[in-house]
Amino acid sequence: MTYPSEADLLAQVPTQLFIGGEWVDGDGEPFAVNDPSTNTELVRIANASPEQGIAALDAAVAVQAEWAATAPRERGEILRRTFDLMMERRDELALIMTLEMGKPLAEAQGEVTYGSEFVRWFSEEAVRIHGRYGTQPEGTGRMIVTKHPVGPAFLITPWNFPLAMATRKIAPAIAAGCTSIVKPASLTPLTTLYFVKLLEEAGLPKGVVNVITTRNTGGVSSPIIADPRLRKLSFTGSTPVGIQLMNEANQHVLRTSMELGGNAPFVVFEDADLDAAVEGVIAAKFRNIGQACTAANRILVHQDVAEEFGRRVADRVNGFTIGRGTEEGVTIGPLVEDKAVDKVAELVDDAVANGATLVTGGKRVEGPGSFFEATVLSNVTDATKIFSEEIFGPVLPIITFADEDEAVRLANETEYGLVSYVFTQDFKRGQRMIDRLETGMMGLNVGVLSNAAAPFGGVKMSGIGREGGFEGIEEYLYTKYTLTPNPYA
Template identity: 65%
Template sequence: MTAQAERSLLEDVPSGLFIGGEWRPSATGRSFSVDDPATGEALAEVADGNADDAAAAMDAAVEAAASWARTPARQRSDILRRTFDAVRARTDDFALLMTLEMGKPLAEAKGEVTYGNEFLRWFSEEAVRIEGRFGPNPEGTGRMIVSRHPVGPCHLITPWNFPLAMATRKVGPALAAGCTAVIKPADLTPLTTLLLTSVLAEAGLPPGVLNVVTTTDAASVSGTVIADPRLRKLSFTGSTPVGRRLLAQSAEGVLRTSMELGGNAPFVVFADADVDLAVEGAMLAKFRNIGEACTAANRFIVAAEVAEEFTAKVSERVAAMRVGRGTEEGVQVGPLINEKAREKAGSLVSDAVGRGAEVVVGGHAVDGPGTFYEPTVVAGVRPGSRILAEEIFGPVLAVATFADEEEGVALANDTEYGLVGYAYTQDLARAMRLVDALETGMVGINTGVVSNAAAPFGGVKQSGLGREGGREGIGEYLETRYTLIPDPWA
């Protein structure tokens, strides 16, 4: 990828706020820098919105709400479908942009375009399938109508790690349901959302339906929107501590909320597992997106009988991984998003080693520009290690062992989180027991990837509330209304 191609793409990305169908500077005229984590160099300057901009965005969303809710479902569907087609046609642009601002390898970024774009196609199809029901009441004196209606203006807050997919997973169902929205992308990776918004506008999205406020003052911007009594729904993807604060703020307005929060995914390998298959799954579940995913396997809980074999085989694969800037050919592991993330990975490894674990591969920060950390395998992790309790969000694979199924399940469930769990076994009866036993919102049996636009994505316990994707995803943006019409002859 040439430097000229990168510059050309960056010049094509809007740099302003998008409010009421217009690109504009922030109320203060301030901007902030978006940097390349692989080099530390600035990529672009974008508008730094504040509370006044948030209020203006909310005004625009409210003004457009009634008209958009009345827009025929087929028209909403067609806009989403045209956007899907346009994003697919610009796969290379979106992929390069994500690689530049987030750091993931270009091949993975292209995979995210395919995955994230599917939410636009899926919800374009769901827009015309919003159903209700009709029938007589039990007493026979009237007819009951149960109908579904858009909840109203929404606030969508997206994280930095999947810049396209996290936006489409929220924007798709909101627009399909007939809701307007104010979206606040993460300040580390706002460029992809800005380009997506530009494509939506070109696809015919009416002014005010989607409004974008980029900012370095998330508390002020989101606080202003959440405090607005006209807001009806909040959807947030991010850390559990921030989610708790947003839930507390949402309580004042009794808002509908969707919270996709932290994870601490167990990856359980039983003694009867196909170890080679488990290694393949581990590479996907752990190192996809540089390990910076809420669905990333965080704790590898391996039966003692196969722990040595599993560790040796996965370590061989990890040792061969190429680290570098994501635009370079053959790179499999890009930089972590910032220095704080790199320091956390190193701290978790050091703590585990201090408690008796062994670093088999990696275990060090990479010198030079950028925030790189070696892909790492840590074996023999002891109970009480921070790496078993905290979300790593980096390319570190930590192996602990267990004796039997009961202990394996207990270790897997020994966390406040419950987003996803992975398990490898060739015993069908055990697999079905795990579906019931694992305390997670999603389960992968003999697979290291579970995400799909057609499936409900979300967790239990402190991993969140609500679901995104699937038929369930659009339901999060719909209210249920019951109407009784008495029979005139009753």
């Protein structure tokens, strides 16, 4: 892999707003995007005003009808060309992500692969939007069922997976025939801006995708959501913010997709293959430095194997290397900002104060950057904050259980229901856990399960709707039923 110099690459990343196919300055004072490994400024980017948010909606509305009428094959070919450009520029995309978010380059390369697959998948789904035709049961007419783009969409993405979260919203919108306004997180907007530059190079018509970056998130977003011309809202982020956005979306009965918080249980039964379980939990917990809604949050281990499992995990964690993500061999990069470090430290301190044992790690790393040690806790109970709150950091808390019923109770003892992980060699038990765990996704003897061809999403307070898979494009389509007379009557 050949990475460009950081300065040369940053000079290629757009720093303006993208409205109606034009790169324009923001009305507000430009704001800094920082490198969390050094807490120094990378670049300053455009700060959109509420008026510019509406201008982006204007641009999307202006071309909605034309884009909806564009041939599905043409929409798909634009996405396919974008995928090819992403493969050509994968090193650039990976380095941008590492610079603005902190994840190690190897993980950033993995996200390029993952995020680009959404572009390729939906390039293929664009030509597979199906309806149906049939005779009414009474024989008095013919039913025609067709699918149509819902219309202009507002897509709000989080900071933790800046490429994948953008592609899995933007790509299905394009494939379905919807125009969009994209608002990336202010902490990590550069990857999205660079991706949209690739869409532009691939021939995406002006106004189909518009990007606004801003520090005034509520002030810019609320007028867009309140505008009756908007027909779709997709958000990935925290549950409290998602609830607020859903309340705003109710005003015009917007179609909504919400991928919200998680509190994933990782269940290890006494018959589990411990080598596989350790590999699985390392991947499920420490990928993205633990900053993922799918991260294993509560490690539920059968009491008969908890000690051995904890020892093996601690041995692996003690071999991690902390540092800037651009450095060779680094496995744990920085958290996204100092506030994230403060939150993780608070959860660890609370767990220890309530009887948990600190096996390894447990401290913030002094010096520049927002670093926290990879941490393992044992003897954690459900009385701690870390049991009920999303950690979003490199901390692995081990909770023991005695039998299957207790494991299920502990796993479901949360308002969240995004993903769960189960390790067992008992096939029947695995089947029962599919039925009993209250989550929208489950990994059975695997620690990473996200895939562009699979429906991603949760239940309970983890959200509504699905991204990816055949289901992902349906979020941007509405169904129309037409009745015609019996042609033989």
